[in-house]
Amino acid sequence: MKKAVVLLSGGLDSATVLAIARTLNFECHALSVDYGQRHRSELTAASNIAQSLDAKVHQIIPLDLTVFGGSALTDPSIAVPTQIANSDIPITYVPARNTIMLSLALAWAEVLDCQDIFIGVNAVDYSGYPDCRAEFIQAFETMANLATKAAAVEGKQIAIHAPLLNLSKKEIIRTGLDLGVDYSITVSCYQADAHGHACGKCDSCRIRRAGFAAMEIADPTRYQ
Amino acid sequence: MKKAVVLLSGGLDSATVLAIARTLNFECHALSVDYGQRHRSELTAASNIAQSLDAKVHQIIPLDLTVFGGSALTDPSIAVPTQIANSDIPITYVPARNTIMLSLALAWAEVLDCQDIFIGVNAVDYSGYPDCRAEFIQAFETMANLATKAAAVEGKQIAIHAPLLNLSKKEIIRTGLDLGVDYSITVSCYQADAHGHACGKCDSCRIRRAGFAAMEIADPTRYQ
Numbered sequence: 001m002k003k004a005v006v007l008l009s010g011g012l013d014s015a016t017v018l019a020i021a022r023t024l025n026f027e028c029h030a031l032s033v034d035y036g037q038r039h040r041s042e043l044t045a046a047s048n049i050a051q052s053l054d055a056k057v058h059q060i061i062p063l064d065l066t067v068f069g070g071s072a073l074t075d076p077s078i079a080v081p082t083q084i085a086n087s088d089i090p091i092t093y094v095p096a097r098n099t100i101m102l103s104l105a106l107a108w109a110e111v112l113d114c115q116d117i118f119i120g121v122n123a124v125d126y127s128g129y130p131d132c133r134a135e136f137i138q139a140f141e142t143m144a145n146l147a148t149k150a151a152a153v154e155g156k157q158i159a160i161h162a163p164l165l166n167l168s169k170k171e172i173i174r175t176g177l178d179l180g181v182d183y184s185i186t187v188s189c190y191q192a193d194a195h196g197h198a199c200g201k202c203d204s205c206r207i208r209r210a211g212f213a214a215m216e217i218a219d220p221t222r223y224q
Numbered sequence: 225m226k227k228a229v230v231l232l233s234g235g236l237d238s239a240t241v242l243a244i245a246r247t248l249n250f251e252c253h254a255l256s257v258d259y260g261q262r263h264r265s266e267l268t269a270a271s272n273i274a275q276s277l278d279a280k281v282h283q284i285i286p287l288d289l290t291v292f293g294g295s296a297l298t299d300p301s302i303a304v305p306t307q308i309a310n311s312d313i314p315i316t317y318v319p320a321r322n323t324i325m326l327s328l329a330l331a332w333a334e335v336l337d338c339q340d341i342f343i344g345v346n347a348v349d350y351s352g353y354p355d356c357r358a359e360f361i362q363a364f365e366t367m368a369n370l371a372t373k374a375a376a377v378e379g380k381q382i383a384i385h386a387p388l389l390n391l392s393k394k395e396i397i398r399t400g401l402d403l404g405v406d407y408s409i410t411v412s413c414y415q416a417d418a419h420g421h422a423c424g425k426c427d428s429c430r431i432r433r434a435g436f437a438a439m440e441i442a443d444p445t446r447y448q
Contacts, residue, residue, distance in 0.1 A: 063287050070335030089373045096331035099371045103327040107320035111294035130376035139367035146363050147323045149313045152354035 001027045003114035004161075005105045008032050008050060008058070010042030011188040012208055013120035013164055015049045016172050019179035020163050021118045022053055030055040031108060033101055035094070036066035036074050041196035045187040052182055061104060070095050073190060080190045082201035089128050090203060092190055098131035102140050102160065110148045115156050122164040122172065137162045169211030177217075184220035197224040225251045227338035228385075229329045232256050232274060232282070234266030235412040236432055237344035237388055239273045240400035244387050245342045246277055247403055252342075254279040255332060257325055259318070260290035260298050265420040269411040276406055285328060294319050297414060304414045306425035313352050314427060316414055322355035326364050330382065334372045339380050346388040346396065361386045393435030401441075408444040421448040 004026035008014045021028050032046040043060060050058035069075040071094040078091055098121060105117045121132040130136065141160040150156040164172050176183065188208045189198035198205050200223045212219040228250035232238045245252050256270040267284060274282035293299040295318040302315055322345060329341045345356040354360065365384040374380040388396050400407065412432045413422035422429050424447045436443040 059291060061288065061291055064285065065331065067283060067285055068332050068335045089377055093373055094331075095334035095373070096327055096371060099330060099367070100324070100327040103320055103324040106323060107289065107318075108292045110319035111292045130373055131371045133370070133376075136367070136370040136376075139363070139370050143323070143360070143363035143367045146357070146360040147320055147355045149317055149319070149354055152357075152360075153313055 001025065002116065003027045003029060003112050004116040004118055005029045005031055005109045005112065005114060006055065006118040007101050007105055007120065008046045008055075009120070010045035010049065010186065011120070011204070012176070012183055012186045012211075013122055013172060015053065015181050015183070015186045016176035016179070017118050017120040017163060018049065018053045018055060019176055019181045021161070023179055026116060028055040029108065029112060029114070030058040031105055032058070032060045033104060034060050034062045035097070036064050038073055038076070038080070039187065039190055039192045041192045041194055042187045045185060045196055048185045052185060059108070063100070063104070065094065065097075065100075068095065080202050082199070089130065092203060093129050096131070098129075098136070099140070102144075106144050106148065106158065109158065110150050113150070113156075115150070116159050116161060118161045118163070120164050121162050122167060124166060124168045134162075134165055137165070168214070169207055170214035173211050173215050184222065188221075193224055195222075197222050199224060225249065226340065227251045227253060227336050228340040228342055229253045229255055229333045229336065229338060230279070230342040231325050231329055231344065232270045232279075233344070234269035234273065234410065235344070235428075236400070236407055236410045236435075237346055237396060239277065239405050239407070239410045240396050240403070241342050241344040241387060242273065242277045242279060243400055243403035243405045245385075250340060252279040253332065253336060253338070254282040255329055256282070256284045257328060258284050258286045259321070260288050262297055262300070262304070263411065263414055263416045265416045265418055266411045269409060269420055272409045276409060283332070287324070287328070289318065289321075289324075292319065304426050306423070313354065316427060317353050320355070322353075322360070323364070326368075326384065330368050330372065333382065334374050337374070337380075339374070340383050340385060342385045342387070344388050345386050346391060348390060348392045358386075358389055361389065392438070393431055394438035397435050397439050408446065412445075417448055419446075421446050423448060
C-alpha cells in the first residue's frame, strides 16, 4: 500500500481530498498545522475527519505563525471581514501558508519514504489567495524535487496532488458525498466558536453555503 | 533603508551572511528556527551574533521537527557520525530543512513588506545536502514569486540571496574576517555542549577546522 501525506485543515476541501486519497488506496498520513489560527476548533474537526475517513495517523504540528502576524487569521487585532470581498486578496490571507504547510508535508514525506502529497487547494470558488493556483503548485513540485535527498539522489520523485484545483465548490461537495464524507463534522468558518459552530458571515462560510445551495441539498453546517 | 530577512543558524556561514547583508546596507531581520536540534547552544550563539552584527531584530521561532525525526540532528536515537562521510548524503541531513526555513523567511518577509531573503547555503565545502545547491535556491525563488500576495499581485519580486554558494570555506572565512565577524562566538558543531564548545570530530567541525587551517590563521573555535 503506497503512503501519502495529506494536509488536513479540518475544512470541507481537505476532508474531500483525504477521501479521494483513501479511494486511490493510499495509506494516509494526515498532517494539520496548529499555526495559531483563530478558528481553533478546525483542529478538533481535523482529528474527527482523520478518524472518520480512516487515516492511518494524524499528526498536529505546532508552528506559531502569530509571531509574524499580518493576517486576520493569526493576528487578533485584525477583524475577520464579513462583507463580500472586493477583487483584491483579502486580509484572511496568511502569508506563505501553503508554502509552509507543503514544506512540512515534504519533510514528513521524506522521513516516511513516501512520494505523494495531497493538498486541498482550489482555484475556482476560492478567496483569491495566490498560493491556491496551479502555477504555484507546479513550482512547488519542481522545487521539492530538487530539495530532498530522496528526490535529488535516490530518484524518488515527489508528486504534489491537488485534485480539487479546477473543481467548483459544488463539484467538490458532490465528489465528497459520493465518497461518503460527513460534512457536518468539517469546519470551514474563519471564526468558528469552540464547538465548531460557524458564523455564516465570513468569506469561507459564504462560499461553502453557496456550494450546498448549488447542489440543492440541505446545508449540514452547524451554525452559531 | 531596505529590509532583509536573514536566516541565522548561529554557525560560521550564516554569521558571515549577516555581515554581508549589513555591508550591503540592509536593515536585517534575523530569523532562527528552534527545530529541536541537538546543538541547542547554536541558538544562543545566533542571539549573540545578531547583537554583535547589529541586526535590527532577532526572532527565534519554535518548530518541533523532532516529531518527524529521520535525522541525527533531530532524533536522539541516531548518533552524529564522527568518521569521514562517504559520498552519500550523511544522516545529519534534516529532511526539507532549508525548504522549511526559507518558507518561514518568506512569510516574515511578506509581513515586513521586504523582498530580500539571505541564506548561508554553500555548495563547495559542505556536507552534500541537496538543499544547498544553486538549482534548489533558484527553484525556491521561482516558487516564492508565485506564492505570495506581494509577489503575485503587487509585483514585489522576492530575491533569495545565497552569497556563499560558490565560495570555499576558506573564502567564506576571509570574507567574514574582512567584515569584522567574530568567529569565536559562532557555533558550527552538530553536538556542541551547553556552553557552545565544539566536539572537533563531526563533519561540520572538520570542514570548519580545515577552513581556518587553509587560511593559515589560528582557529578561534572553542573546543570541548
